[in-house]
Amino acid sequence: MHLLTTYPRLIIQLAATTMDFLMLLAVLLCLLAGMAFGRGYTRRARPQATTHHVSAPAVAHRALIENADQFFNRPGTSVPGSLAIWRNGERNDNIATVMYGPHLRVLRCNLTAEILSRLGSLAPLHEEAARALVADLSALCRGGGGGEVAIREPLTTAVFALATRMCFGDIVDAGHRITMGEVIRQSIVLAGELTTSLGASMLSKLANWRRIRRIYTLLDRQVELYLPLIAARRQSQSQLCGNGGIVRPYIDTLLDLRVPDDGDAPAGRPLRRGELVALVFEFLGAATGSTATCVEWTLAHLIDQPEVQDKLRCEIDGEADAGGILSSKSLRGGMPYLNAVVQESLRMHPPVPVIIRSVHGEGAKAIGGMTAVPVDGAMVVFNLGDIGRDEKTWTNPDKFQPERFLDGGEAEDIGPAPGPKEIRMMPFGAGHRRCPAVNMGMLHIKCFLAALVHEFDWTPSAEDCSKGVDMTEQAGGFVKLMKKPLCARVTRRT
Numbered sequence: 001m002h003l004l005t006t007y008p009r010l011i012i013q014l015a016a017t018t019m020d021f022l023m024l025l026a027v028l029l030c031l032l033a034g035m036a037f038g039r040g041y042t043r044r045a046r047p048q049a050t051t052h053h054v055s056a057p058a059v060a061h062r063a064l065i066e067n068a069d070q071f072f073n074r075p076g077t078s079v080p081g082s083l084a085i086w087r088n089g090e091r092n093d094n095i096a097t098v099m100y101g102p103h104l105r106v107l108r109c110n111l112t113a114e115i116l117s118r119l120g121s122l123a124p125l126h127e128e129a130a131r132a133l134v135a136d137l138s139a140l141c142r143g144g145g146g147g148e149v150a151i152r153e154p155l156t157t158a159v160f161a162l163a164t165r166m167c168f169g170d171i172v173d174a175g176h177r178i179t180m181g182e183v184i185r186q187s188i189v190l191a192g193e194l195t196t197s198l199g200a201s202m203l204s205k206l207a208n209w210r211r212i213r214r215i216y217t218l219l220d221r222q223v224e225l226y227l228p229l230i231a232a233r234r235q236s237q238s239q240l241c242g243n244g245g246i247v248r249p250y251i252d253t254l255l256d257l258r259v260p261d262d263g264d265a266p267a268g269r270p271l272r273r274g275e276l277v278a279l280v281f282e283f284l285g286a287a288t289g290s291t292a293t294c295v296e297w298t299l300a301h302l303i304d305q306p307e308v309q310d311k312l313r314c315e316i317d318g319e320a321d322a323g324g325i326l327s328s329k330s331l332r333g334g335m336p337y338l339n340a341v342v343q344e345s346l347r348m349h350p351p352v353p354v355i356i357r358s359v360h361g362e363g364a365k366a367i368g369g370m371t372a373v374p375v376d377g378a379m380v381v382f383n384l385g386d387i388g389r390d391e392k393t394w395t396n397p398d399k400f401q402p403e404r405f406l407d408g409g410e411a412e413d414i415g416p417a418p419g420p421k422e423i424r425m426m427p428f429g430a431g432h433r434r435c436p437a438v439n440m441g442m443l444h445i446k447c448f449l450a451a452l453v454h455e456f457d458w459t460p461s462a463e464d465c466s467k468g469v470d471m472t473e474q475a476g477g478f479v480k481l482m483k484k485p486l487c488a489r490v491t492r493r494t
C-alpha cells in the first residue's frame with residue numbers, strides 16, 4: 001500500500017515537466033507490459049512501413065512526374081513533423097505537412113498569389129537586404145581593407161531579415177528578430193537530429209526524450225515570439241509599400257484567409273493560432289536556410305575557381321547600375337552566366353538533401369524493385385544530391401562547370417525545376433509537392449550573390465591557401481551545410 005501511494009507521488013515530484021512525467025509513465029507502462037507478457041510473449045507481425053531510397057533521375061521521373069498522383073503526400077507519421085503538428089490535441093499543419101486536398105490548395109494558392117508572384121513589387125526589399133549585407137561585411141572585413149570573414153552568420157542574418165520583413169512587415173525590432181532567428185536555427189538543427197535518430201518505436205522515443213522535450217520547449221518559445229507580432233499585425237494591417245505595387249506581409253494574408261472547415265461553415269474558418277505559428281515558422285525557415293546555404297556553397301566554388309569568379313563579375317559589372325545594384329528584371333532573366341553559376345551550385349549541393357513521399361497501391365511499382373504496397377504504405381526517400389550527380393546523366397558530375405548550363409552545353413535547356421519530360425536535377429523537388437518558391441528562391445540567391453561578387457573580391461583564407469577550400473558536406477540535417485563553415489579573405493573593391 002505504501003509503495004502504491006508513495007511511488008506515484010515521487011514520480012510526479014521528480015518529473016519537473018509534463019514531458020518528464022510522460023516519459024517516466026511510458027517507462028512504467030513498458031515495464032508492466034514486459035511483466036505481463038513475460039517469456040511467453042511472441043512478437044506479432046505488425047504492418048511495418050518499409051523505406052525505399054531513390055538516387056536515379058529516371059526512377060524519380062517515373063514516380064514523381066509520371067505517377068505524380070500516387071506520390072503527393074509526405075508520410076503523416078514522419079518524425080519530427082508529427083511532433084510539431086499535434087499540439088493540444090489539434091493538428092497544426094503548415095503547407096509542407098498538410099495532406100493533399102482542398103486545405104493544401106488554399107494554403108499554396110495564398111502563398112503563391114499574395115507573395116511569390118509579386119517579385120517585381122518586392123524588389124526594393126531585396127535591394128535593401130543586399131545593401132545591408134554589403135555594409136555588414138564591409139564592417140567585418142576591417143572597413144573594407146581586407147580581412148578574413150566567416151560568411152555564414154552575416155549571410156544568414158541578412159536573408160532572415162528579408163524573410164522577416166516579407167512575413168511581418170517592419171514591426172520586428174532587431175533584438176526580437178535575432179532571438180527569433182536563433183530559436184528557428186536551433187529548432188531546425190534539432191529537428192534534423194531527430195529525423196536521423198528518432199524512430200516510431202516507444203524505445204526510440206524514450207532514448208530521445210531529452211531532444212523531444214527540447215523541441216517542445218523551442219516550439220513554445222516560437223509561440224511566445226510570434227504571437228505578439230501576430231496580434232500587432234491584426235491590430236493594424238498597415239501596408240508595406242513596394243516599387244510600383246503594394247505587397248502585404250504574409251501574416252496579413254494568413255489572417256484574412258479562410259480554410260475549408262471539417263464542420264459546416266460553408267465559407268471556411270480562419271486559421272487557428274497554432275496553424276498561424278506553424279505557417280510562420282515554415283515561411284521563415286524555408287526562405288532563409290536554403291538561400292543562405294546555396295550562397296555559401298557558391299562562394300566556396302568561386303574562391304576555388306577564380307576564373308569563374310572573374311567571368312561572373314564581368315557579367316555583373318556590365319548589368320549593375322551606378323550604385324552597384326542589379327535590377328530585378330536583370331536578375332530574373334538577363335544574366336545567363338549568373339544563372340548558370342547558381343544552377344550548377346544547386347545541382348551539386350541541393351540545400352535540401354532529400355525529399356520524402358509516402359506511396360501506396362499500384363503507384364509503388366514506379367519504384368524499381370517494389371510491388372504494389374498495402375494501404376499503410378511505404379516511405380520513399382529521393383536523394384537530391386545523388387540525382388544531381390548521376391554519372392549517366394552528367395559529364396564529370398563532381399566538377400563545378402557552370403558552362404554546361406550555357407547555350408551549347410549539355411544542360412542548356414535544364415531549369416531549376418524539372419519539366420514534364422525528364423528529371424536531371426531537382427533541387428526544388430518535383431511533382432505535386434515541389435517547392436512553390438522556385439522563382440523567388442532563385443531570385444534571392446542571385447540577388448545576394450551578385451551583390452557580394454560585385455562589391456568584394458573573394459580569395460581563400462590563409463588556411464585554405466595551402467589546403468584548398470574544404471568542400472566536405474556536413475552529415476545529416478535538414479539543410480546540407482558545408483561541414484567546415486566557409487571562411488574567406490574578403491576585400492572591398494574600389
Ligand code: HEM
Pocket residue numbers: 095096097108282283286287288290291294350351352355356427428429430431432433434435436437440441442445
Ligand atoms: C533556394 C531556395 C529554396 C530551395 C532550394 C527550396 C527547396 C525545397 C524543396 C526541395 C522542397 C520539397 C519539395 C518536394 O517535396 O518535392 C521545398 C518545399 C517547400 N518550400 Fe522551398 N526551397 C527554397 C525556397 C523557398 C522559399 C523562399 C519558400 C517560401 C517563401 C519556400 C517554401 C516552401 C514550401 C511551403 C514547401 C512545401 C510545399 C508543399 O509541400 O506543397 N521554399 N522547398
